[in-house]
Amino acid sequence: MRRLKVFKSLVKDSLDTITHGSRRYHIWMAVLTFVMLVGMYCYAIQLDQGLSVTGMTDRVSWGLYISNFTFLVGVAAAAVMLVMPTYVLKDIDFKQAVLIGEGLAVSALIMCLAFVVADMGGPSVLWHMLPGIGVFNFPNSMLTWDVLVLNGYLFLNITIPFYILFRHYQGKESKSSVYVPGAILSVFWAVAIHLVTAFLYQGLQARPFWNNALLGPRFLASAFAAGPALIILVLAIIRNCTEFKIQDKTIKKIAMVVTVAAQINLIMLVSELFKEFYAPTHHSESAYYLFFGLHGKDALLPWIWTAIPLNVLATVLLTFHKLRNNFKVLFFCCFILFIAIWIEKGFGLIVPGFIPGPYGKIAEYLPTKIEVGVTLGIWALGAFVFTILAKTAIGIELGKLRYKKK
Amino acid sequence: MSSNGKKWFSLNLGAKPKTSGGSCSCGKNSGGCGGNGSHSHESKEPQLTEEEFAAAAINASIGEERTKDGFDQVFDVKMDRRSAFKKLTASLLIGAGAVSTSCSVISGEDSKEKAQIDWEEQFKGNYKLMNDEEKKATVDRLVRSYQLRTGKNISMSSKNAEEDVLFGYAFNISKCQGYMDCVNACVEENNQDRNSQMQYIRIHEMKDGKGFNFDEADDNYYHEVPAEGHFYMGTQCFHCDNPPCVEVCPVQATWREDDGLVVVDYDWCVGCRYCMAACPYDGRRFNWSKPEVPEAEVNKNQHYLGNRMRKKGVMEKCTFCVQRSRAGKNPACVEACPTGARIFGNLLDPESTIRWVLENKKVFRLKEDLGTEPKFWYFMD
Amino acid sequence: MNRNLYKYILVGLCLVALFSCKHGEGEYHGVTERIEAESKNYHGTPISSEKYLEGLETIEISEDGHTFLIPDRKGQIKSYACTECHSKPLAQMQSKDLKKAHWDIKLNHANSNTMNCVTCHNPDNMDELKSLTGNTIDFNNSYNLCSQCHTKQFEDWKGGAHGKRIGGWAPPRASMTCVNCHNPHKPHFESRWPARFNTEKVKERE
Structure with missing residues (x-):
């Protein structure tokens, strides 16, 4: 009963916090809301007319939505890079960053689920997928595995920070015996989701471009580069805009993580390129299409040739301690690395999987405005959720939000 | 009880938001059903109460052994939970509109029945897991719904796979002349969307001397055929014995029937298109928008798993014309082919022509290395 | 406490791994094996295509252990029997000023060295066909005439690899005979335009 009262007060207080802020904050939230509304309008059109309003066809049947979904799963998984040292290895440096990281994971997961729902042809019958009342094709379908791990991860990432914040809100220390097991589990879980x-x-044996053993490890490597890179950027913004103290040491440690992951990612990229182009087979056609175009079709060339140089540049810059320790360079590197991996893991991975088709036919894919609108709307939703979470968490951590006994 | 579709439908005239599953699918207690049936001519108001009374009586007499469909089949969930779920999601999914129409006394009888059918269709279970009565019930609902909407009658079958039947297909590459009569017949038979010009069959025009080079083949030619120096090869769904599309479906909306047909329950499909990504043969098609067929061109001889009208956002594919093949006919493409390049039959019948082809011709399949075991063979004279 | 936790996680992982092993399905190694095994005790099916053959005159033939139906031919030929007109020897009919009958038939079947009218038709008995050796062949069994040269096609036809089924796949088997698809005087298939053209596909691949 008492807990419920505290919870009620927490909700009230956090509502209070998120509705108050500087002018910049209000503008930021207003812009996000506007983009979300635009996205909802686009989605309404899509609901009404069907997925034909997107650029997807029978040939390229997954596009921008699934690309973003794939990328964001990586971002969500990356929160673990901060959880592990903080909770398990007791590295105090990450303590402040970790709540932000988990907030990021939550909003990334919400975006993931939103993208999946946006991609469905029949969202009104999605209950068919609920275990218990629908038919859940577990364990045969990997999609059911994904539903399980994503929701489980979402649950973990909501409960752990919530517990900690809830305790702090009451002015108590959180008990490590309660959250550490969860934290350890979430470490495994993060690897699992990706x-x-x-x-x-x-x-999928039908798609040779995806059907290679390196895909999983490469997903992990790129996720652990892009996710923490995003966290660094967010921390930088938070440092500037709030009184939340984040030490240089923390950012530098995360930068180290980004660097190592980016290096591993680059090595894997080289290995993949070697396999596709040293002894090209029929199965290398998708890679040819991606990097050089096939039969005069080359819609992905500008994308991938933006991504690769950015990726290489960022990795090289990050490798030098001197450059990495210069925050301006670091933020720049993180930004371009994030963009590069977004292209590589999204567009550069999903679309060429379908091109050329099973019988060598090439139909190119270009997202429509409506698709882009929905996508932006979902990103705005993610940013919105994150802002709310982060603002509350920072408020509690700074001691501004405290439970007052009446 | 369910042998007479008309009678069954008159039962549902009552405007009750709760599913009448109790009256339609209680195969085990014919008494209760018969009792319900006798009320079909009475006025609405009394019927409702009578019906409830009957339901209560059934509940009392058989306890938990009540209606079974959909979710119940799968996880044996009690009726209470299911109806609770239905009530909960009602406003979310169908919207208040449907509820109010189905409850309102003012609105017409037809629209009430329509709403009732829509309601039951929205919350029915997976066809794969239905028993025969439930299959019959949903088919009857769909027939009635079509009648209410268009005023036309269709016949829809829910015929199951026959024992000792396994369908197989052989394609004679040397005979095909590329006329595309099969494509025409297929589109007309299977009520495919005319707007997007959806076609299950693709005929690939290949150059002589290049082998089976799909990359350079043209599957959308328009010139006099057979073209000099070319040969033709048709592809469609191969009804794999080890179908990757079935494996990946998160909701088991697609499966392999006992006679080897790989089918889709259009009403259960959630439209994630994972199966499409998993198919190595380009065998699946998606309804990107609402499929439209001019009323006059609709093939009214339908099967639930076959050529019945689809909706937007669901998967569909070749079913070897299940509405025809289960009745002993050849698929439309086989019948339409003027050159006899297409051979269809029962693989388990040692006397069948398809078996003779497999045993006496040099047959091969596409992408055999993937282990999908297609039941579609190619051969040459 | 931590050690216990790791144990739980390990056990959990093992359970997941166990549970996720695919089951069933792998009864047969491939579809060929399945066909072989399952057709061993094949009892036949109740499905029949007999009703689709109603209204079609058929005759049953038995060749080489294959027994099946083919459409009756004589009933399909306009003004059979031929002797109703061909009452006199050919030479007389050609010279007389009679109404022309088969004047538009152009023989486009092999070359003139190999075939002419009398390779198949018997000028002395118009109601029957004749084999290369001079034996008579009934119009209904004209496939016996074709099979003299087209032995490979004949084999395939008997087995079911050549030609087309009538009715449906289900027994009884009824197949078209040679002349149902091939005009014996001009047996090749004509070239023509495809039945349809998909304009949406063109747009998609632009």
């Missing part, structure tokens, strides 16, 4: 998502594609 591997399972990779297996979703990797298990």
Whole structure:
């Protein structure tokens, strides 16, 4: 009963916090709301007319939505890079960053689920997928695995920070015996969500571009580069805009993580390129299409040739300690790395899987405005959710939000 | 009880938001059903109460052994939970509109029945897991719904796979002349969307001397055929014995029937298109928008798993014309082919022509290395 | 406490791994094996295509252990029997000023060295066909005439690899005979335009 009262007060307080802020904050939230509304309008059109309003066809049957979904699973998984040292290895440096990281994971997961729902042809019958009342094709379908691990991860990432914040809100220390097991579990879980998502594609013998053993590990490597890179950027913004203290040391440690992951990712990229182009087979056609175009069709060339140089540049810059420790360079590197991996893991991975088709036919894919609108709307939703979570969490951590006994 | 579709439908005239599953699918207690049936001519108001009374009586007499369909089949969930779920999601999914129409006394009888059918269709179970009565019930609902909407009658079958039948297909590459009569017949038989010009069959025009080079083949030619120096090869769904599309479906909306047909329950499909990504043969098609067929061109001889009208956002595919093949006929493409390049039959019958082809011709299948075991063979004279 | 936790996680992982093993399905190694095994005790099916053959005159033939139906031919030929007109020897009919009958038939079957009218028709008995050796062949069994040269096609036809089924796949088997698809005087298939053209596909691949 008492807990319920505290919870009620927490909700009230956090509502209070998120509705108050600087002018910049209000503008930010207003813009997000506007983009979300535009996205909802686009989605309404899509609901009404069907997925034909998107650029997808029978040939390329997954597009921008699934690309973003794949990328965001990686971002969500990356929160673990902060959880592990903080909770398990007791590295105090990450303590402040970790709540932000988990908030990021939650909003990324919400975006993931939103993208999946947006991609469905029949969202009104999605209950068919609920275990218990629908038919859940477990364990055969990797998609059911993905549903399980994503929702499980979402649950973990909501409960752990909530517990900690709830305790702090009451002015108590959180008990490590309660949250550490959850944290350890979430470490395994994070690896699982990304591997399972990779297996979703990797298990399809019909698509040789995906059907390679390196896909899973590469997913992990790129996720652990892009996710923490995003966290660094977010931390930088938070440092600037709030009184929340984040030490240089923390950012530098995360930068180290980004660097190592980016290096591994680059090595895997080289290995993949070697396999596709040293002894090209019939199965290398998708890679040819992606990097050089096929039969005069080359819609992906600008994308991938933006991504690769950015990726290489960021990795090289990050490798030098001196450059990495310069925050301006670091933020720049993180930004371009994030963009590069977004292209590589999204468009550069999903679309060429379908091109050329099973019988060598090439139909190119270009997202329509409505598709882009929905996508932006979902990103705005993610940013919105994150802002709310982060604002509340920072408020509690700074001690501004405290439970007052009446 | 369910042998007479008309009688069954008159039962549902009552405007009750709750599913009449109790009256339609209680195969085990014919007494209760018969009792319900006798009320069909009475006025609405009394019927409702009578019906409820009957339901209560059934409940009392058989306890938990009540209606079974959909979710119940799968996880044996009690009726209470199911109806609770239905009530909960009602406003979310169908919207208040449907509820109010199905409850309102003012609105016409037809629209009430329509709403009732829509309601039951929205919350029915997976066809794969239905028993014969439930299959019959949903088919009757769909027939009635079509009648209410268009005023036309269709016949829809829910015929199951026959024992000792396994369908197989052989394609004679040397005979096909590329006329595409099969494509025409298929589109007309299977009520495919005319707007997007959906076609299950693709005929690939290949150059002589290049082998089976699909990359350079043209599957959308328009010139006099057979073209000099070319040969033709048709592809469609191969009804794999080890179908990757079935494996990946998260909701088991697609499966392999006992006679080897790989089918889709259009009403259960959630439209995730994972199966499409998993198919190595380009055998699946998606309804990107609402499929439309001019009323005059609708093939009214339908099967639930076959050529019945689809809706937007669901998967569909070749079913070897299940509405024809289960009745002993050849699929439309086989019948339409003027050159006899297409051979269809029962693989388990040692006397069948398809078996003779497999045993006496040099047959091969496409992408055999993938282990999908297609039941579609190619051969040459 | 941590050690216990790891144990739980390990056990959990093992359970998941166990549960996720695919079951069933792998009864047969391939579809050929399945066909072989399952057709061993084949009892026949109640499905019949007999009703689709109603209204079609058929005759049953038995060749080489294959017994099946083919459409009756004589009933399909306009003004059979031929002797109703061909009452006199050919030479006389050609010279007389009679109404022309088969004047538009152009023989386009092999070359003139190999075939002419009398390779198949018997000028002395118009109601029957004749084999290369001079034996008579009934119009209904004209496939016996074709099979003299087209032995490979004949084999395939008997087995079911050549030609087309009538009715349906289900027994009884009824197949078209040679002349149902091939005009004996001009047996090749004509070239023509495809039945349809998909304009949406063109757009998609632009």
